[in-house]
Amino acid sequence: METNLSRRGFLTGAAVTGALAAMGLAGCAPQVSAEGNAKAADTGAATSWRDKPEMPTEFIETVDADIVVVGAGNGGLVAATTAAQNGAKVVVLEKAGAIAAAREAIGALNSKLAPDHKVDVPTLLNHANMTQSGDANMLMYKTWAERSGEMIEWMADTLGPKGMLFPFEWHAPDDEHAYYPAMCYNPCIGEYNPDGPNYNAYAHLSVLSDVFTQDLGGEIRFECPAQQLIVDEAGKVTGVVAETEGGFIQVNAAKGVIVCTGGYGANNEMLADLAPGNSAWCALRDSVTETGDGIRMALWAGAELEAGGACMIWNRAILPDGFEFNEDRMGGDIFLPGSQPFLHVNVNGERFMNEDQCYPMSYAAGANQPRHYSWIVWDGNYWEDIAQFDTCGCSRLYPAPSGTAFNADVYDCEAMSKEHLDEFWLNPRLEAGTLKKADTLEALADLMEFDADQKATFLATVERYNGLVAAGEDTDFGKPAYRLSDVETAPFYAARIGGELLVTIHGVITDVNSQPLKGDGTVIEGLYVCGNDQGGFYPHNYPSNFTGINAGRVATFARIAAKHALGVA
Numbered sequence: 001m002e003t004n005l006s007r008r009g010f011l012t013g014a015a016v017t018g019a020l021a022a023m024g025l026a027g028c029a030p031q032v033s034a035e036g037n038a039k040a041a042d043t044g045a046a047t048s049w050r051d052k053p054e055m056p057t058e059f060i061e062t063v064d065a066d067i068v069v070v071g072a073g074n075g076g077l078v079a080a081t082t083a084a085q086n087g088a089k090v091v092v093l094e095k096a097g098a099i100a101a102a103r104e105a106i107g108a109l110n111s112k113l114a115p116d117h118k119v120d121v122p123t124l125l126n127h128a129n130m131t132q133s134g135d136a137n138m139l140m141y142k143t144w145a146e147r148s149g150e151m152i153e154w155m156a157d158t159l160g161p162k163g164m165l166f167p168f169e170w171h172a173p174d175d176e177h178a179y180y181p182a183m184c185y186n187p188c189i190g191e192y193n194p195d196g197p198n199y200n201a202y203a204h205l206s207v208l209s210d211v212f213t214q215d216l217g218g219e220i221r222f223e224c225p226a227q228q229l230i231v232d233e234a235g236k237v238t239g240v241v242a243e244t245e246g247g248f249i250q251v252n253a254a255k256g257v258i259v260c261t262g263g264y265g266a267n268n269e270m271l272a273d274l275a276p277g278n279s280a281w282c283a284l285r286d287s288v289t290e291t292g293d294g295i296r297m298a299l300w301a302g303a304e305l306e307a308g309g310a311c312m313i314w315n316r317a318i319l320p321d322g323f324e325f326n327e328d329r330m331g332g333d334i335f336l337p338g339s340q341p342f343l344h345v346n347v348n349g350e351r352f353m354n355e356d357q358c359y360p361m362s363y364a365a366g367a368n369q370p371r372h373y374s375w376i377v378w379d380g381n382y383w384e385d386i387a388q389f390d391t392c393g394c395s396r397l398y399p400a401p402s403g404t405a406f407n408a409d410v411y412d413c414e415a416m417s418k419e420h421l422d423e424f425w426l427n428p429r430l431e432a433g434t435l436k437k438a439d440t441l442e443a444l445a446d447l448m449e450f451d452a453d454q455k456a457t458f459l460a461t462v463e464r465y466n467g468l469v470a471a472g473e474d475t476d477f478g479k480p481a482y483r484l485s486d487v488e489t490a491p492f493y494a495a496r497i498g499g500e501l502l503v504t505i506h507g508v509i510t511d512v513n514s515q516p517l518k519g520d521g522t523v524i525e526g527l528y529v530c531g532n533d534q535g536g537f538y539p540h541n542y543p544s545n546f547t548g549i550n551a552g553r554v555a556t557f558a559r560i561a562a563k564h565a566l567g568v569a
């Protein structure tokens with residue numbers, strides 16, 4: 001079992017300049033280089049993603065299982081372990097050479113692990129409904145709300161004996177309308193320092209995979225991508241065709257196929273077709289092997305795709321001078337401070353939003369401005385400002401009691417001191433020229449390549465913003481007072497901010513058991529679709545004020561699917 005996942009020696013200080021982006025990762029374990037990432041993306045040049053391939057006629061092997069899981073990731077390994085614990089023979093097919101990267105923040109409500117922190121479910125449902133313009137399936141949210149507590153208790157019961165801890169992040173500003181903090185578990189291994197930094201996160205998936213294979217005798221077949229589902233004459237899914245180096249194999253599933261292939265973030269054709277506006281203004285991309293295979297296979301078997309077309313997008317890509325957005329959504333550099341609610345202006349020097357928003361919404365607001373990015377601007381008091389902002393979840397840069405040390409392994413959260421923030425995030429970008437710094441606002445405006453009119457607008461914008469800060473009320477856009485900070489003390493800083501495409505998050509329509517629905521409202525027997533392939537939650541955007549909600553719903557519905565397939569309560 002791998003217990004030391006720290007990469008401190010690998011990713012520290014100046015050496016990290018662009019390294020995270022160059023590895024095509026941001027908060028996840030390294031998988032391939034940026035070049036590899038771009039190459040791995042399915043450009044779909046030769047064929048439409050909707051076209052079903054011919055069924056192979058020759059197989060080099062036939063495998064029989066009770067449950068076949070497609071994708072050894074955050075959904076797949078939960079489903080596989082749950083099924084194996086209930087006595088099933090389980091085979092997992094994985095396209096890559098290793099399991100997927102673990103997602104650190106797992107959202108679960110009202111569990112026995114945190115008995116003092118309760119969330120009122122109807123209030124949460126109404127808030128979620130608003131974030132999706134009424135298009136999400138509230139039965140799905142309700143099911144997650146009611147069953148995620150059991151999921152995280154199960155995970156703690158399963159992984160606790162292996163040394164995993166489940167610290168609970170409850171810290172958040174006194175801003176009940178903006179955040180739902182009382183729901184997030186950040187598993188780590190060995191020991192946990194509540195004040196951070198911690199360097200032992202990102203372990204729970206590898207430990208889960210050890211439990212599945214070593215303790216429960218489950219099988220994971222790597223570099224074995226599923227190609228299509230086997231469907232009998234009655235329309236029931238009975239197995240999977242997968243490809244190996246030596247040829248095709250047929251894997252029969254007596255009790256169910258559970259598909260969790262992580263969405264279509266690496267499929268340019270699907271992105272252009274399904275999420276064209278939402279994903280276009282990204283300069284980094286994390287998906288590598290997630291080319292929409294699970295969604296495509298489910299559609300070929302008769303499932304329906306929900307309307308919408310949404311991606312999970314961080315406002316954390318810093319753009320170089322002369323940057324042009326491109327189909328591969330690469331060329332930017334990861335910049336965690338991009339999520340701090342500092343002043344943003346557009347390329348004309350105008351302020352255009354309340355900067356205190358969920359990261360996908362802040363990204364979208366900037367993407368809707370001229371040239372599809374925005375400038376983030378701050379002054380020499382940035383460390384005091386960051387302390388005052390007191391952000392939570394994965395945007396937090398300042399130490400806080402019971403705010404778990406997020407992303408410590410990759411981001412090296414010694415950044416939770418000004419010195420380390422400078423060394424780790426700011427100085428390398430100043431050297432690269434992506435972060436601008438000047439002693440006067442006029443000089444900063446010149447570095448931002450503003451013409452005379454834009455410069456005048458920018459200077460007037462800053463003056464007005466400083467006035468709002470002094471008055472303690474944002475009468476222009478309604479940013480909360482504790483998220484306002486003036487831009488008055490030299491030196492001054494600015495950076496272009498675009499999007500980082502993490503994953504796609506709209507998918508196949510299912511019932512609350514994760515069974516896909518056909519157009520006539522009946523389920524496709526024998527098939528379950530979970531993870532980012534599953535719809536119902538985010539047809540329009542990712543409401544990141546529910547910290548960890550996606551990893552939480554992924555695990556919850558994967559567990560539900562496995563139990564339902566086996567007929568256990």
Ligand SMILES: Cc1cc2nc3c(=O)[nH]c(=O)nc-3n(C[C@H](O)[C@H](O)[C@H](O)COP(=O)(O)OP(=O)(O)OC[C@H]3O[C@@H](n4cnc5c(N)ncnc54)[C@H](O)[C@@H]3O)c2cc1C
Nearest residue numbers: 071073074075095104105226261262293531532548550551
């Ligand atoms: C950098 C990053 C950080 C994130 N952090 C968080 C977080 O902290 N909290 C949170 O709530 N959410 C987070 N998310 C979002 C989300 O929770 C994850 O995307 C989650 O991993 C989705 O689980 P999944 O099982 O659908 O996909 P994954 O975990 O990505 O697993 C999918 C697997 O399927 C495999 N696969 C693909 N096609 C095939 C095929 N044809 N055959 C076999 N295998 C296939 C892939 O190789 C992959 O291993 C993060 C996302 C990213 C990118």
